[in-house]
Amino acid sequence: xxxxxxxxxxxxxxxxxxxxxxxxxxxxxxxxxxxxxxxxxxxxxxxxxxxxxxxxxxxxxxxxxxxxxxxxxxxxxxxxxxxxxxxxxxxxxxxxxxxxxxxxxxxxxxxxxxxxxxxxxxxxxxxxxxxxxxxxxxxxxxxxxxxxxxxxxxxxxxxxxxxxxxxxxxxxxxxxxxxxxxxxxxxxxxxxxxxxxxxxxxxxxxxxxxxxxxxxxxxxxxxxxxxxxxxxxxxxxxxxxxxxxxxxxxxxxxxxxxxxxxxxxxxxxxxxxxxxxxxxxxxxxx
Amino acid sequence: xxxxxxxxxxxxxxxxxxxxxxxxxxxxxxxxxxxxxxxxxxxxxxxxxxxxxxxxxxxxxxxxxxxxxxxxxxxxxxxxxxxxxxxxxxxxxxxxxxxxxxxxxxxxxxxxxxxxxxxxxxxxxxxxxxxxxxxxxxxxxxxxxxxxxxxxxxxxxxxxxxxxxxxxxxxxxxxxxxxxxxxxxxxxxxxxxxxxxxxxxxxxxxxxxxxxxxxxxxxxxxxxxxxxxxxxxxxxxxxxxxxxxxxxxxxxxxxxxxxxxxxxxxxxxxxxxxxxxxxxxxxxxx
Numbered sequence: 001x002x003x004x005x006x007x008x009x010x011x012x013x014x015x016x017x018x019x020x021x022x023x024x025x026x027x028x029x030x031x032x033x034x035x036x037x038x039x040x041x042x043x044x045x046x047x048x049x050x051x052x053x054x055x056x057x058x059x060x061x062x063x064x065x066x067x068x069x070x071x072x073x074x075x076x077x078x079x080x081x082x083x084x085x086x087x088x089x090x091x092x093x094x095x096x097x098x099x100x101x102x103x104x105x106x107x108x109x110x111x112x113x114x115x116x117x118x119x120x121x122x123x124x125x126x127x128x129x130x131x132x133x134x135x136x137x138x139x140x141x142x143x144x145x146x147x148x149x150x151x152x153x154x155x156x157x158x159x160x161x162x163x164x165x166x167x168x169x170x171x172x173x174x175x176x177x178x179x180x181x182x183x184x185x186x187x188x189x190x191x192x193x194x195x196x197x198x199x200x201x202x203x204x205x206x207x208x209x210x211x212x213x214x215x216x217x218x219x220x221x222x223x224x225x226x227x228x229x230x231x232x233x234x235x236x237x238x239x240x241x242x243x244x245x246x247x248x249x250x251x252x253x254x255x256x257x258x259x260x261x262x263x264x265x266x267x268x269x270x271x272x273x274x275x276x277x278x279x280x281x282x283x284x285x286x
Numbered sequence: 287x288x289x290x291x292x293x294x295x296x297x298x299x300x301x302x303x304x305x306x307x308x309x310x311x312x313x314x315x316x317x318x319x320x321x322x323x324x325x326x327x328x329x330x331x332x333x334x335x336x337x338x339x340x341x342x343x344x345x346x347x348x349x350x351x352x353x354x355x356x357x358x359x360x361x362x363x364x365x366x367x368x369x370x371x372x373x374x375x376x377x378x379x380x381x382x383x384x385x386x387x388x389x390x391x392x393x394x395x396x397x398x399x400x401x402x403x404x405x406x407x408x409x410x411x412x413x414x415x416x417x418x419x420x421x422x423x424x425x426x427x428x429x430x431x432x433x434x435x436x437x438x439x440x441x442x443x444x445x446x447x448x449x450x451x452x453x454x455x456x457x458x459x460x461x462x463x464x465x466x467x468x469x470x471x472x473x474x475x476x477x478x479x480x481x482x483x484x485x486x487x488x489x490x491x492x493x494x495x496x497x498x499x500x501x502x503x504x505x506x507x508x509x510x511x512x513x514x515x516x517x518x519x520x521x522x523x524x525x526x527x528x529x530x531x532x533x534x535x536x537x538x539x540x541x542x543x544x545x546x547x548x549x550x551x552x553x554x555x556x557x558x559x560x561x562x563x564x565x566x567x568x569x570x571x572x
Binding site: 124172183191196200204213218221228230231244245246251256259270271274280281 | 411532536541560
């Protein structure tokens with residue numbers, strides 16, 4: 001495999017994640033080609049100098065690719081993996097950016113032998129979506145999870161690591177099952193929690209116009225991710241049900257425990273539970 | 287009552303909220319006196335030019351006050367209200383900064399007649415606490431809820447409004463019951479939710495060292511308020527149980543509804559629920 005700086009990277013899907021990655025890689029590889037269904041996305045990506053070339057023709061975009069990045073929602077990736085195999089150049093690295101990995105890794109296992117597949121999941125994003133929101137700096141300092149298959153060569157994995165680093169991220173190799181379990185709790189659960197919070201406020205306080213005037217930073221921050229792209233999140237939740245349901249179950253027990261402490265008015269127990277939680281939060285974010 | 291710029295304002299409690307308010311008011315009134323139990327808090331407040339004068343003697347701090355602000359945790363305020371009456375100068379305005387108002391308003395009703403009491407709740411804060419974290423700008427643009435008693439004169443309410451505006455906030459007059467109901471949902475529930483999220487991550491993913499590497503902005507923002515001061519939050523929860531428990535109940539139903547949609551894998555229903563929530567969030571934060 002060629003070193004990254006000599007590679008053509010073709011990115012399929014120019015949304016927030018694909019467009020941002022394109023912009024970060026463009027100065028660090030031979031060229032970045034963007035494949036998308038919309039001409040206006042190509043126009044924006046070219047104007048913002050995120051890509052060297054854009055096309056709406058998948059076959060054309062793939063023909064000279066050394067690295068192909070699937071940057072579409074998870075279930076589109078799953079669909080693409082069924083048909084993309086014969087179009088991929090010999091020896092190319094195929095990586096994706098999907099947030100859940102088990103189903104994708106299984107589908108990648110059926111790719112033809114002339115391809116090197118590698119699962120990828122950059123732990124970054126924004127609550128806005130689309131190429132207009134693209135921002136290469138969201139990758140800076142983020143952990144970029146890589147989930148190799150058994151058939152993935154060391155060389156291909158190294159090229160994946162180089163790609164993550166070129167974007168400004170820190171590669172972290174995990175098994176698909178371990179990554180899905182972890183993100184079910186630290187990423188998908190916060191999203192559902194934020195959604196439930198918005199729905200609760202909508203049900204209880206939205207009828208009072210004063211509610212809109214008093215929402216402060218706490219509500220704003222805890223609900224930020226409820227603005228995430230719905231197609232992306234639907235795909236994520238439906239392809240990671242077991243870890244997500246398990247995380248919700250634990251969360252429901254925890255909120256029920258706090259509810260009980262408030263209801264019982266047990267000051268000492270409430271204070272000590274809240275203190276332990278605060279200490280834990282401060283350990284994560286000193 | 288004198289106009290604000292001729293008033294001495296005595297602030298009892300120089301933590302984040304009291305210290306920040308002191309700094310915002312100092313250039314806009316005759317003088318700001320800080321009362322606190324710790325000499326080092328006075329030293330910091332003087333050095334940072336948040337107050338004109340500091341004392342550990344409550345009586346001394348109150349003697350020439352035109353406005354007294356109680357800026358301590360809610361249940362300390364309740365305790366102070368029992369004894370502070372005789373120490374308050376004739377005709378002075380007494381206002382507090384507590385996050386729950388029903389119990390405080392009831393206690394204020396027992397103050398001697400020579401005092402003008404007014405409930406206050408600035409909708410701002412930070413997850414850090416103490417005078418070292420004081421920052422007058424947290425009041426800028428925030429809604430400052432005022433909950434007058436029946437006995438509160440129009441003049442006293444106007445002075446309360448002037449104080450809120452001088453700090454850079456927008457006064458909003460609400461009944462205590464209405465404010466407690468609203469903040470139970472839009473402020474106290476987000477705190478408990480953030481706490482339950484931290485406890486869930488601690489239980490499920492903390493044993494895996496990779497978990498610390500992959501937490502991203504979503505987790506960070508949804509859990510930010512779990513770092514809030516524990517004494518303050520314990521007091522808030524224990525003095526606002528009914529609205530808080532009601533908010534938790536609605537929230538539990540909402541999270542259970544989302545859980546069911548994930549479990550059933552009903553794509554259309556899940557997508558449409560998430561879309562409605564996203565739209566609602568965008569209405570609040572366009």
